Amino acid sequence: MSSILVIEDDENIQRVLERLFSAEHYDVRTTSEGKQGWEAFVAASPDAVILDLMLPGMSGRELCRSIKESSPDTPVLVLSAISDVADKVLLLELGADDYVTKPFSPRELLARVEAAIRRAHRTRACPSAAFGDVQVDFTRMRATRKGAPVVLTAHEFKLLRFFLENAERVLTREELLNEVWGYNSYPSTRTVDNQILKLRQKLEPNPAEPVHFCTVHGAGYRFVPVPER
DSSP: OOEEEEEOSOHHHHHHHHHHHHHTTOEEEEESSHHHHHHHHHHHOOSEEEEESSOSSSOHHHHHHHHHHHOTTSOEEEEESOOOHHHHHHHHHTTOSEEEESSOOHHHHHHHHHHHHHHHHHHTTOOEEEETTEEEETTTTEEEETTEEEOOOHHHHHHHHHHHHTTTOEEOHHHHIIIIIOOSSOSOTHHHHHHHHHHHHHHOSSTTSOSSEEEETTTEEEEOSSOOO
8 A cells, every 4th residue: 555644734625635646546644844744754755755845843845855865756745825936946856746736627637646656666666766877766766977976956867767768759848847846737847958058067078068968959869878970
């Protein structure tokens, strides 16, 4: 039985979510305070976390960062009344897997949680990888290039892993947004371009002439593990 941890201080929403996920045979645990939420996460190791931002004791942002640093593969879905685009971008940069704005559709939230769990199960099959002069350990969220450490954000690790899982495929910006960011719509597909630019700057031998993260004009991007000579 998969388990869900709900960290939400609104008791009515807690009850709604507990009924929703229990009906789908999930083991549901709830807590209403940030520090208690962290303790429950450490104790339970849930398959997914639903996280409110406005929590007493420990902010949702801080809690999201801590969860992702401790367990990068555990999906975190933010549930918040805050709809500002900048907040969404910040949470995704911290590693959140999705962002659902209140009021919300319970069935849509269920679908997003299940999709995030499926993605997590797929990615756990790829704990480490190598290409060119880059070595990546996804379990410990560490990367090196030519033996030197490279600092990647949680979301850069997620994007890199999706590229590795889909090597040589042409991936559209929309597919990357849906599969990596978990959004069916997003403020701008330039978000993808900016993230790939950062990966090139950190991992390509020559970011100005990329050989791994290649642009396919008019279509999207293709990841090439071993560039042609």
